[in-house]
Amino acid sequence: MKIIMLGAPGAGKGTQAKMISEKYDIPHISTGDIFRANIKNGTELGKKAKSYMDQGLLVPDELVVDLVVDRVQQDDCTKGYILDGFPRTIPQAEALDAALGEDKIDYAIDIEVPDSNIVERMGGRRACVGCGATYHIVYNPTKEEGKCDKCGEALILRDDDKPETVQKRLDVYHEQTQPLIDHYTKAGSLVEFDGTLDINVVFENIIKVLG
Ligand code: AP5
Ligand code: MG
Numbered sequence: 682m683k684i685i686m687l688g689a690p691g692a693g694k695g696t697q698a699k700m701i702s703e704k705y706d707i708p709h710i711s712t713g714d715i716f717r718a719n720i721k722n723g724t725e726l727g728k729k730a731k732s733y734m735d736q737g738l739l740v741p742d743e744l745v746v747d748l749v750v751d752r753v754q755q756d757d758c759t760k761g762y763i764l765d766g767f768p769r770t771i772p773q774a775e776a777l778d779a780a781l782g783e784d785k786i787d788y789a790i791d792i793e794v795p796d797s798n799i800v801e802r803m804g805g806r807r808a809c810v811g812c813g814a815t816y817h818i819v820y821n822p823t824k825e826e827g828k829c830d831k832c833g834e835a836l837i838l839r840d841d842d843k844p845e846t847v848q849k850r851l852d853v854y855h856e857q858t859q860p861l862i863d864h865y866t867k868a869g870s871l872v873e874f875d876g877t878l879d880i881n882v883v884f885e886n887i888i889k890v891l892g
């Protein structure tokens with residue numbers, strides 16, 4: 682099963698993708714997590730990506746397309762995968778379509794949350810750079826404060842979760858990523874979910890569709 686996650690920053694893509702990945706035993710591939718790991722490790726790619734990410738802008742397509750196309754061709758992807766945060770522009774979607782050929786995406790999961798809810802959510806988010814798990818101080822707290830339940834690493838506040846950067850990311854989302862909703866509607870793979878509901882309810886609604 683090949684899935685992509687659409688939805689605004691903070692809609693819950695990463696949260697749901699992790700749960701789907703565990704249930705269906707397919708890899709969760711988050712381009713944001715890949716960039717953050719590269720930043721942490723001080724790689725060339727990380728240095729380039731950071732300057733865009735800190736401003737709430739998208740990293741240029743040429744830095745992300747080959748990376749994802751290579752990743753989905755690795756052995757652990759033969760049963761499928763979940764792409765979280767890719768594609769994010771029409772050229773990225775077209776590049777993915779071209780790489781997949783007849784072997785199309787099964788579901789483009791769009792999680793809908795109004796902008797007004799997002800800024801509040803982001804302020805309470807805590808992220809694990811170790812394994813990519815995401816928490817929220819109110820809606821999804823860890824068992825032990827500041828420590829990842831899954832891998833035990835320390836949690837961070839993301840550099841791009843400052844309110845003014847979140848607003849920029851929302852603007853960029855509406856301008857560059859929202860057109861993908863049309864793209865995947867036309868392809869017949871779009872499924873929409875109300876992302877304002879409880880995390881577990883959103884998940885139940887998703888698995889009703891995925892089977
Ligand atoms: P990325 O890491 O993908 O960030 P994003 O799309 O902005 O989305 P987020 O990760 O912020 O949100 P999410 O939808 O995963 O929500 P989450 O589950 O964490 O990208 C970061 C940057 O990298 C981009 O700005 C760009 O610069 C670059 N980049 C990445 N991919 C790229 C690409 N393809 N092309 C170009 N540039 C790229 O949930 C958010 C919070 O809400 C959490 O605290 C969570 O616990 C909580 N929550 C989740 N669901 C619920 C719920 N139902 N109710 C209450 N709280 C909830
Ligand atoms: Mg995410």
Ligand code: ZN
Nearest residue numbers: 809812829832
């Ligand atoms: Zn972790």
